Amino acid sequence: MATRPASRQRRAARGSQQQQVQQQSGSPTSTATTSSSRLAPEMMSSLEGPASPRLVAGLDNADADDDQAATKENVTVTVRFRPLSPREIRQGEEVAWYADGDTVVRSEQNPNVGYAYDRVFAPTTTTRQVYDVAAQHVVSGAMEGIYGTIFAYGVTSSGKTHTMHGDQRSPGIIPLAVKDAFSIIQETPNREFLLRVSYLEIYNEVVNDLLNPAGQSLRIREDPQGTFVEGIKEEVVLSPAHALSLIAAGEEHRHVGSTNFNLLSSRSHTIFTLTIESSSYGDSNEGEAVTFSQLNLIDLAGSESSRAETTGVRRKEGSYINKSLLTLGTVISKLTDGKATHIPFRDSKLTRLLQSSLSGQGRVSLICTVTPASSNSEETHNTLKFAHRAKRIEVQASQNKIIDEKSLIKKYQNEIRGLKEELEQLKMGIITGTPLKDAEDDNMILWKQKLEDGNVKLQSRLEQEEEAKSALLARIQRLTKLILVSTKATPTSRFSPHPGPRRRHSFGEEELAYLPYRRRDIMLDNESNELLTPGEGFGVTPEDSSKEEKKNRKGLLNWFKIRKRDGGASTLTSSECDKSSLTKSTAPSTPIGESLNFPAEPRISTSLVNESESADMLSIGHGDFPSDGLTGEEASLASTKTIDHVDLLREQLKILSGEVALHTSVLKRLTEEAGRNPNSEKIQMKMKKISDEIKAKQQQISSLEKQMPHSLSNSQVKVDKLDLSPSYGELLEQLNEKSFELEVLKSCEGSR
Numbered sequence: 001m002a003t004r005p006a007s008r009q010r011r012a013a014r015g016s017q018q019q020q021v022q023q024q025s026g027s028p029t030s031t032a033t034t035s036s037s038r039l040a041p042e043m044m045s046s047l048e049g050p051a052s053p054r055l056v057a058g059l060d061n062a063d064a065d066d067d068q069a070a071t072k073e074n075v076t077v078t079v080r081f082r083p084l085s086p087r088e089i090r091q092g093e094e095v096a097w098y099a100d101g102d103t104v105v106r107s108e109q110n111p112n113v114g115y116a117y118d119r120v121f122a123p124t125t126t127t128r129q130v131y132d133v134a135a136q137h138v139v140s141g142a143m144e145g146i147y148g149t150i151f152a153y154g155v156t157s158s159g160k161t162h163t164m165h166g167d168q169r170s171p172g173i174i175p176l177a178v179k180d181a182f183s184i185i186q187e188t189p190n191r192e193f194l195l196r197v198s199y200l201e202i203y204n205e206v207v208n209d210l211l212n213p214a215g216q217s218l219r220i221r222e223d224p225q226g227t228f229v230e231g232i233k234e235e236v237v238l239s240p241a242h243a244l245s246l247i248a249a250g251e252e253h254r255h256v257g258s259t260n261f262n263l264l265s266s267r268s269h270t271i272f273t274l275t276i277e278s279s280s281y282g283d284s285n286e287g288e289a290v291t292f293s294q295l296n297l298i299d300l301a302g303s304e305s306s307r308a309e310t311t312g313v314r315r316k317e318g319s320y321i322n323k324s325l326l327t328l329g330t331v332i333s334k335l336t337d338g339k340a341t342h343i344p345f346r347d348s349k350l351t352r353l354l355q356s357s358l359s360g361q362g363r364v365s366l367i368c369t370v371t372p373a374s375s376n377s378e379e380t381h382n383t384l385k386f387a388h389r390a391k392r393i394e395v396q397a398s399q400n401k402i403i404d405e406k407s408l409i410k411k412y413q414n415e416i417r418g419l420k421e422e423l424e425q426l427k428m429g430i431i432t433g434t435p436l437k438d439a440e441d442d443n444m445i446l447w448k449q450k451l452e453d454g455n456v457k458l459q460s461r462l463e464q465e466e467e468a469k470s471a472l473l474a475r476i477q478r479l480t481k482l483i484l485v486s487t488k489a490t491p492t493s494r495f496s497p498h499p500g501p502r503r504r505h506s507f508g509e510e511e512l513a514y515l516p517y518r519r520r521d522i523m524l525d526n527e528s529n530e531l532l533t534p535g536e537g538f539g540v541t542p543e544d545s546s547k548e549e550k551k552n553r554k555g556l557l558n559w560f561k562i563r564k565r566d567g568g569a570s571t572l573t574s575s576e577c578d579k580s581s582l583t584k585s586t587a588p589s590t591p592i593g594e595s596l597n598f599p600a601e602p603r604i605s606t607s608l609v610n611e612s613e614s615a616d617m618l619s620i621g622h623g624d625f626p627s628d629g630l631t632g633e634e635a636s637l638a639s640t641k642t643i644d645h646v647d648l649l650r651e652q653l654k655i656l657s658g659e660v661a662l663h664t665s666v667l668k669r670l671t672e673e674a675g676r677n678p679n680s681e682k683i684q685m686k687m688k689k690i691s692d693e694i695k696a697k698q699q700q701i702s703s704l705e706k707q708m709p710h711s712l713s714n715s716q717v718k719v720d721k722l723d724l725s726p727s728y729g730e731l732l733e734q735l736n737e738k739s740f741e742l743e744v745l746k747s748c749e750g751s752r
């Protein structure tokens with residue numbers, strides 16, 4: 001008996017070699033290749049491939065009609081088999097369903113029962129391959145303004161979280177999509193982008209904000225653009241590592257628990273949303289509508305049979321999960337039966353939030369995860385029927401444009417434009433409406449008088465001008481860096497209607513730190529058994545991947561850190577911004593940067609720095625600032641420096657908090673591992689190392705926090721010391737703006 005499940009399991013693993021396997025089993029379908037004609041007619045669905053990525057309205061010549069243009073597509077439906085788990089094999093489970101070729105799932109018991117989909121992935125398929133077929137076109141569409149939704153559906157323990165989040169060896173659809181989004185920006189030099197993320201869970205029919213623990217029981221509201229969650233926190237993201245660190249922080253708050261079937265079972269549905277705005281690059285975008293879309297990446301909780309849990313909290317969770325999934329099923333049935341007059345979207349939070357996607361706005365990809373195991377045969381059959389129905393949903397892939405006031409990128413672009421004009425005026429000395437020439441004449445007299453008196457007021461005024469210019473530059477630079485552009489120097493092409501060469505992603509260690517090293521280690525078996533599938537290699541050779549790994553060893557988080565320091569350093573120079581002081585900037589300047597005669601930062605880069613450099617950055621502290629008893633010039637420069645320093649401190653705090661979240665997440669996983677392997681010294685050592693790192697980072701956080709008010713009050717004192725004219729006072733007020741992050745947050749919330 002022990003060998004039978006293994007041979008069955010191998011059969012499921014060899015979808016493409018099914019002919020040979022079926023001959024072994026003597027199955028009546030042994031001569032069949034992937035043929036839909038053998039399927040019961042009512043069970044066949046279209047065998048066409050997944051919707052191809054198409055640009056609906058080319059941005060080059062988009063006019064009002066083009067904007068409305070839409071292409072009808074069907075939801076992309078794929079089925080992913082996971083391998084039998086060691087436990088299932090030990091228990092003598094047999095294969096009940098298997099992949100018959102690339103597009104058909106067939107029942108082992110009744111070979112006439114089969115279902116066809118856009119693609120069926122055998123257990124050996126890597127998540128990278130799943131991504132290429134089931135997700136890439138949705139992600140690239142979203143970057144072009146077409147709403148996109150990708151979700152994993154299946155019974156508990158069938159592999160949804162493995163598919164959507166993955167592990168460090170095999171990152172899931174979410175990290176791959178995040179990485180892809182940033183690669184697309186890099187490959188699109190003619191446009192500028194603003195990306196923000198939100199992350200929520202629906203737990204027991206309550207919507208919680210995973211990025212903000214205070215955001216519990218949020219309300220779902222509607223506006224002409226569709227449903228949205230009121231008060232959800234949105235964060236502008238600057239790099240893949242930044243976005244992934246937010247997911248890591250969010251995962252800390254997600255509800256998971258162990259069930260009879262899965263040690264780490266998701267007890268809530270999660271929706272990770274990437275909001276993408278873009279407009280053409282440069283100053284010519286004034287008045288142009290902004291391309292806007294959202295990409296929803298959804299990890300559903302798994303439906304559970306009554307044998308899963310019979311008591312307590314898990315049972316209650318299970319019934320909420322089942323109810324919302326049932327509503328999802330009903331909604332999909334009604335959407336596809338053509339006669340339904342009422343679609344019960346409002347019957348569950350999940351369907352309410354998915355309403356726009358399911359009613360046809362944008363691309364949808366449904367990845368159904370299934371286990372071949374015979375004990376789950378009935379549940380798998382239900383999943384297959386659900387997937388089959390969903391295939392009939394029609395969606396419209398149309399590009400979305402929005403008007404100014406809804407757009408955050410527009411808000412920033414306008415503000416940058418305004419500040420640049422102000423800066424020009426300041427340079428020409430006309431900012432207060434008092435011609436500088438007159439002022440200069442006055443000042444010449446004053447100058448003589450002051451010289452005679454030994455007063456250096458003019459000097460001070462020149463310094464104030466410099467300071468005001470620096471402040472404007474700093475503000476422009478801070479806003480500019482939120483808008484992402486490619487570092488490629490020459491804009492060559494607009495969005496290409498044809499997909500470009502396939503992007504291959506490699507991740508830095510820290511980017512995936514929130515994921516378990518190898519999720520399969522924590523299956524219910526309490527043993528470190530391998531599932532019978534080879535490790536995933538992302539379609540690259542081990543050699544390639546080890547090279548890539550080395551190249552990215554430090555991950556993009558470090559790039560993010562050093563970039564901040566570059567940004568800080570540049571604002572510390574004079575308004576003329578001596579380029580030689582910024583030789584670290586490896587990428588070409590953006591036009592905005594050039595026109596302002598200061599080097600813009602490389603906003604997408606994989607430049608690597610080592611830990612000691614980031615430690616350097618953290619050591620920028622009081623020592624860098626002039627002590628009391630400064631000359632006017634020193635005080636003036638110091639106030640600018642101090643304000644920039646406060647910004648820098650805030651960003652360092654943000655980065656450190658992200659790192660603490662990542663480390664805490666790793667520690668949590670290690671603790672669970674230690675519970676299962678109490679004698680493993682290696683795990684204990686790792687845990688100690690991680691806790692030490694958390695402590696060290698927490699100390700850094702508290703020392704930075706102590707510096708914050710000190711820096712601010714220092715700055716205030718120094719600014720007060722200067723005898724400021726009202727116009728300079730106004731400009732300096734900008735230096736003392738409220739927290740930059742708070743402002744961004746407010747804008748994000750206000751933009752809904």
Ligand SMILES: Nc1ncnc2c1ncn2[C@@H]1O[C@H](COP(=O)(O)OP(=O)(O)OP(=O)(O)O)[C@@H](O)[C@H]1O
Nearest residue numbers: 082156157158159160161162262265266302519520
């Ligand atoms: N394709 C796969 N290849 C290898 N291992 C897999 C695969 N799919 C799932 N697994 C393993 O099976 C176990 C259960 O998977 P996972 O937690 O992703 O299921 P789930 O559907 O998200 O469950 P739940 O609904 O209970 O959260 C995990 O240990 C996971 O690593």
